[in-house]
Amino acid sequence: MNMNVGECYLGWSTKDEVREKGASGGLVTSVLAAALEKGLVEKVLVLKKISEYDAEPIITDSVDEVLESAGSLHAVPVGLSKKLGLQLTRLGKKIATVGKPCDVRGMYEMALRDQINIDNTYIVGLNCGGTMPPILTRKMLREVYEIDPEEVVEEEIAKGELIFKTKDGKEIAKKIDELEEMGYGRRENCRYCFVKIPTNADLACGNWGVPKAKQGQATFVEVCSEKGIELLENAVNAGYIELESASEKNINARKKVEQAMIDLASKWREKLLPSIPDEERLSFYIKELENCIGCGACKTVCPVCACGDDSKCTTMTSELDNHKISLYHLIRFLHIMDSCVACGMCTDVCPAEIKISQLQARFSLPFQEEKEYVAGMTLEKPPFFEVR
Amino acid sequence: MMAEEWEPKIVLFACNWCSYGGSDAAGVARFQQPPTTRIIRVMCSGRIDPAFVLEAFLEGADAVCVTGCHIGDCHYINGNEKTKLRYSFLERVVKELGIEPERLRLEWISASEGEKFANFVKQVTEDVKKLGPSPLKPEGVQ
Numbered sequence: 001m002n003m004n005v006g007e008c009y010l011g012w013s014t015k016d017e018v019r020e021k022g023a024s025g026g027l028v029t030s031v032l033a034a035a036l037e038k039g040l041v042e043k044v045l046v047l048k049k050i051s052e053y054d055a056e057p058i059i060t061d062s063v064d065e066v067l068e069s070a071g072s073l074h075a076v077p078v079g080l081s082k083k084l085g086l087q088l089t090r091l092g093k094k095i096a097t098v099g100k101p102c103d104v105r106g107m108y109e110m111a112l113r114d115q116i117n118i119d120n121t122y123i124v125g126l127n128c129g130g131t132m133p134p135i136l137t138r139k140m141l142r143e144v145y146e147i148d149p150e151e152v153v154e155e156e157i158a159k160g161e162l163i164f165k166t167k168d169g170k171e172i173a174k175k176i177d178e179l180e181e182m183g184y185g186r187r188e189n190c191r192y193c194f195v196k197i198p199t200n201a202d203l204a205c206g207n208w209g210v211p212k213a214k215q216g217q218a219t220f221v222e223v224c225s226e227k228g229i230e231l232l233e234n235a236v237n238a239g240y241i242e243l244e245s246a247s248e249k250n251i252n253a254r255k256k257v258e259q260a261m262i263d264l265a266s267k268w269r270e271k272l273l274p275s276i277p278d279e280e281r282l283s284f285y286i287k288e289l290e291n292c293i294g295c296g297a298c299k300t301v302c303p304v305c306a307c308g309d310d311s312k313c314t315t316m317t318s319e320l321d322n323h324k325i326s327l328y329h330l331i332r333f334l335h336i337m338d339s340c341v342a343c344g345m346c347t348d349v350c351p352a353e354i355k356i357s358q359l360q361a362r363f364s365l366p367f368q369e370e371k372e373y374v375a376g377m378t379l380e381k382p383p384f385f386e387v388r
Numbered sequence: 389m390m391a392e393e394w395e396p397k398i399v400l401f402a403c404n405w406c407s408y409g410g411s412d413a414a415g416v417a418r419f420q421q422p423p424t425t426r427i428i429r430v431m432c433s434g435r436i437d438p439a440f441v442l443e444a445f446l447e448g449a450d451a452v453c454v455t456g457c458h459i460g461d462c463h464y465i466n467g468n469e470k471t472k473l474r475y476s477f478l479e480r481v482v483k484e485l486g487i488e489p490e491r492l493r494l495e496w497i498s499a500s501e502g503e504k505f506a507n508f509v510k511q512v513t514e515d516v517k518k519l520g521p522s523p524l525k526p527e528g529v530q
Contacts, residue, residue, distance in 0.1 A: 281485060281486025282523050285486075316443060322526045324524050324526060330442045330481065330485075331438075331439045331442060334442070334478065337477055337481070338477070362484060363481060367477075384474075386473055
């Protein structure tokens with residue numbers, strides 16, 4: 001098959017087992033497994049499922065472990081870009097990885113700071129409408145769905161509905177809009193995220209644009225780079241996947257879903273990040289940050305932060321400071337303002353439950369618009385490094 | 389007894405080659421200026437990390453001024469262009485925090501512009517006096 005960058009295909013795994021287990025035909029799993037088996041890459045980064053609400057990112061060289069990782073997990077918001085091991089790409093090791101748009105953007109920002117080598121990283125991007133916080137999801141299952149969270153065997157998002165299937169075959173669907181009005185559903189930063197299709201990855205995969213007859217059986221995949229062609233051709237030649245060209249209709253259907261998601265995101269952005277009058281802003285930030293215990297977890301998980309242990313934000317601050325507002329956070333706000341990919345990991349890990357990602361967005365979103373820079377989409381230098 | 393008029397405390401970063409020379413020139417030529425500034429001399433305005441400015445505010449400065457050589461005159465080729473870029477980051481943070489924009493200033497002052505330096509200090513002092521003490525001033529700091 002002769003492929004070009006920008007072409008779209010529908011594809012599925014040739015292995016029944018993987019096709020069954022995968023959310024939409026097991027294409028992603030098969031592409032990764034084929035790349036590993038045929039030696040295109042030395043290691044693969046995938047999520048190892050622990051439960052429906054927990055998974056561990058692992059770097060593996062076993063094909064079986066990759067095949068085992070099939071299936072989607074919406075309630076496991078793990079950031080993959082800063083996973084230890086991706087740094088091996090700097091030493092010339094080739095690694096294939098999956099990633100949500102924010103993971104991919106994080107990887108690009110890391111590449112710009114010489115943390116990984118993007119040329120040796122094969123990225124299979126996954127379309128993402130948002131992920132859900134695990135603890136809140138369990139609570140939602142108990143209170144809204146009225147089922148035991150441990151009973152859930154499968155979850156799915158389709159047509160604006162969140163569907164859970166239980167062990168005894170029950171299937172319960174609820175409208176995501178309504179769940180989000182009640183405070184459940186997707187993480188806040190996912191709701192106002194505008195990058196739903198990771199066109200910066202090598203392949204952009206997802207179920208948007210798959211015709212009804214093939215729903216759940218096939219994946220829509222867009223080839224976004226030369227490395228993407230390598231990945232797909234390798235998988236086809238190895239007999240792992242089958243492909244057919246996507247029709248104009250499929251492509252338009254995918255675009256429509258994306259546009260609908262983006263429209264929804266701009267509504268949520270107004271709602272979740274309401275503007276605050278000038279004179280109340282300072283007290284707002286002081287109040288939001290007053291519970292910070294200075295653990296530094298937000299910095300540790302941040303894919304944009306590359307300063308290491310001796311960073312300015314930590315060495316210039318002390319627990320003894322008599323400051324009205326944390327200098328640590330002000331430095332961080334400023335430092336990653338141009339490059340924040342809004343992955344929301346900082347909010348997720350904060351033990352004091354400070355919504356750091358949402359605070360950061362108040363600085364970075366308008367600033368990135370002003371500088372006309374969308375963080376993590378290209379290998380163009382971020383604004384902070386404009387002057388050399 | 390009359391209460392003394394409140395005097396703001398202004399931290400002024402000056403580059404060694406131009407603005408610090410400018411302040412010297414202001415002194416030599418006896419241009420009057422209020423004694424509100426605390427000048428910190430740096431080798432180049434490009435050395436001024438935004439974190440220094442933020443820390444100055446948090447330690448109780450009522451205003452922070454960043455001064456350096458005119459664009460094109462930098463003794464380290466393009467240090468002041470870096471300052472200009474970082475200043476745009478600082479401006480956004482200060483604006484978003486709801487601190488009055490008059491409290492953060494950027495001015496290019498050459499070594500011969502003593503009068504400009506004195507006028508600049510006068511102007512900033514006047515503006516800050518109107519605004520009153522900085523809302524970021526810690527408890528117990530005058």
